[in-house]
Amino acid sequence: MSKDNQILEDLNSKEYEHGWSVNFETDEAPLGLNEDIIRWISTKKEEPTWLLEWRLKAFKTWQAMKEPEWANVHYAKMDLQALRYYSAPKQSKKPKNINEVDPELIAIYERLGISLNEQKRLQGIAIDVVLDSVSVATTFKETLGKLGIIFCSFSEAVKEHPELIQKYLGSVVPMTDNYYAALNAAVFSDGSFCYIPKGVRCPMELSTYFRINAANTGQFERTLIVADDSSYVSYLEGCTAPQRDENQLHAAVVEIYAGAHAEVKYSTVQNWFPGDKDGKGGIFNFVTKRGICAGDHSKISWTQVETGSAVTWKYPSCILKGDYSIGEFYSVAVTNNYQQADTGTKMIHIGKNTKSRIVSKGISAGKSQNSYRGQVQVMKRAHNARNFSQCDSLLMGDQCGAHTFPYIDIANPSAKVEHEATTSKIGEDQIFYCNQRGIATEDAVALIVNGYAKEVLNQLPMEFAVEAQKLLALTLEGSVG
């Protein structure tokens, strides 16, 4: 209740507020993409041979692949040879803990409103912060370590827990899954790793915060979350990038593994730079996210609030392999100005009595294009599979577009699949009604949009929900009246 008002009060800047960048000394790979660059990255990261080979194999496959064109997005393809595939802040020595991290880097995060000081942090959220190509700090490692939870940067996990990485890396999103996933497999530089042992309920939210700072640098991080049998974890992801005239590429991969009776909640508030009002610049967000409910009675739930990026191509999916497993996808995608989003999910029912639920709320304003693309697939032996999909579109103005592309593919006659879709417009009537009670138009829009997206926002942890509400309002400022 008090949330909304505070948010409304906070509404004053119309610009992307994280558009600044900082100059610091960096360690960079030369421009371009070839085997030598991949070797360069692997050497830089002191990786074992098996990982280098894995990367090279991915690269070979990728070379034969074509950038997908089926999505409802239009953009000038990037010259991938003109990008840099590794850029990291120079640090004299590897920080052992948060106290050894360069204060200059800590300051960047303070400015983004993220405190890395464990004492200062709000109640339980542990965070891994990734700046350009590397993880610069992970908090609460020790606290979590006592429970046997591993939460660290991907690079560290490769060194400290190679058996886990070797077992799970690429097990959910194969290296050759798609063009961007293959590219990521070849050149990924860092990311987060998390392992929750059997029977452990992770006592705090785990989170990764991605920040792109460097220019002409792609960000290719990987996140791997393994929830062993009967464990639970809630994971949050946030991101921002400086405002630049050129487009920047973010091609991440997230893999989630859930054992029997395990539950993973993965929430994203995506706030990459969306480009300016005329559609110049902005992040290309081409991301592959997938989870497997490997064990019986497991559950994976994706919640995403997509507000940023110039172009979004993203389908967080669930493979429901275990019997009685559950997959959920809750999404709010808002586009304004010239933004384009093609996002949705895939629910693949393999096990018996599996259930999936899809709630997608698209909001389009300005000249933007917003597409929901979702697939529900019920395999032959998936008896009694259930799916419910609700796809709503909200239009603001008459120059934007909303599209829905549901694909339903059923190989077992016992399946029950329901799909509901609505399209509505923010009414002048609604805004006038708010105005008449003393509410300014911008705040009225924020109120109406947050109401519309409520079912999804409710899925987010409290602090994230507040952040997300603010972002929705900010993204839509100036789009009505």
Added chain:
Amino acid sequence: MLSIKNLHASIEGTPILRGINLEVKAGEVHAIMGPNGSGKSTLASVLAGREEYDVTEGEVIFQGKELLELSPEDRAREGVFLAFQYPIEIPGVSTTNFLRTALNQVREYRGLEPLDAVKFLSLMKEKMALVEIDQKLLSRSLNEGFSGGEKKRNEIFQMAMLEPVLSILDETDSGLDIDALRIVSNGVNKLKSEKTATIVVTHYQRLLDYIVPDFVHVLYKGRIVKSGTKELALELEEKGYDWIKEEVDSTATV
């Protein structure tokens, strides 16, 4: 308090209001009656600042200010309240949440501190009792799935919360059964004071048994064609509008 002079307004080029004159003083209750389509809701909407209507002539002074110069939200913050004939639904936003936002914006305009959750809640409790509204209704999405009566009651509840100077009730009686009508009217009466005024738009006399007007005006074809006291309402109840229509239409053709 409110002075409407020669107000003309049209929508999409069609004139609807064609020279309205009306003086409302603090403490007064004015009833505006008239057949369907005569322009009653249009008048209410123009006063509240609905953009679809073009004011082509005339002026409106509200507490010394040019009302027509103000944005709709500033009119509301100055104390103009419109109880809508057809209240709007806002899915996912509870009445409570909606009103908290509204009240605090109104307070800010008036240089007052926002109400914290505790004070807001106690104000709500007080006003809920006044219009006998159920708290459950207030936590549901605003007007979504409300019955006609619930919507109207909710409008009056909002009025009670916002404590306006000038309240315009547009057909608040329609959709209310007799008990609800009594409750809503009681609420309105309790909110009346020496400092506030009420304009009641209706085309039935029955509401005026409860909210007793000081003046009754008949609006027809965009003009106030007859004004009187509450006896005029009784006369209209008895005789209908035809005699007024005839009177006006015959003079118009001369």
